[in-house]
Amino acid sequence: MxxxxxxxxxxxxxxxxxxxxxxxxxxxxxxxxxxxxxxxxxxxxxxxxxxxxxxxxxxxxxxxxxxxxxxxxxxxxxxxxxxxxxxxxxxxxxxxxxxxxxxxxxxxxxxxxxAPKCPYCLEEVAEGATRCPHCTAELPEPAKATVKAK
CATH class of the missing domain: 1.10.1200.120 (Large-conductance mechanosensitive channel, MscL; domain 1)
Incomplete structure (x- = not known):
């Protein structure tokens, strides 16, 4: 039982x-x-x-x-x-x-x-972009988003 x-x-x-x-x-x-x-x-x-x-x-x-x-x-x-x-x-x-x-x-x-930023004008660019849409500078490498530290 x-x-x-x-x-x-x-x-x-x-x-x-x-x-x-x-x-x-x-x-x-x-x-x-x-x-x-x-x-x-x-x-x-x-x-x-x-x-x-x-x-x-x-x-x-x-x-x-x-x-x-x-x-x-x-x-x-x-x-x-x-x-x-x-x-x-x-x-x-x-x-x-x-x-x-x-x-x-x-x-x-x-x-x-x-968001990734252009190293020249410091404006935001789309991830994967090879050229800045603001200053038209060619980016040294495709833009990548960074993860914020907590």
Whole structure:
């Protein structure tokens, strides 16, 4: 029995299990936020655009013998619209995060490199240039960027 609990403890302490648990909790919280954005902010706008149509009441009634049955296709339409809106909102959020991440990575990369300069006029020249675009002097060797010391 002791070995069983040791194996269980080892399984729980693995990095991927803990990461998965964190991802599930954060995913649940994120789902609540996205659902709120869709139902409280975006669906009212969709309602205005569609003229206040409530899709949930739409159904196709099938008479069967003495009774009837219905196919509630309006709920399906609502679910599809909400899915598309949620997918679009998540796309926008991921796109914004990637752009922000790219901006920070780019600025760090730009800080690390120092643009090459012409030895004659001390103006910046493009990396690999053999002639200065400012003073037109021929450079002794192709211009190379230098890395800043930290």
């Amino acid at each position: 002791k070995k069983f609990f040791e194996e269980f403890k080892e399984f729980i302490n693995r990095g991927n299990v803990v990461d998965l648990a964190v991802a599930v909790v954060i995913g649940a919280a994120f789902t609540a936020i996205v659902n709120s954005v869709v139902s409280d902010l975006i669906m009212p706008i969709v309602g205005v655009v569609t003229g206040g149509i409530d899709f949930t009441d739409m159904k196709w009634t099938i008479p069967i013998g003495a009774g009837e049955s219905s196919i509630a296709y309006g709920n399906f339409i609502n679910a599809v619209i909400q899915f598309l809106i949620i997918a679009f909102v998540v796309f926008l959020i991921v796109k914004a995060l990637n752009k922000a991440k790219g901006l920070t990575a780019k600025s760090k990369h730009d800080e690390d490199k120092k």
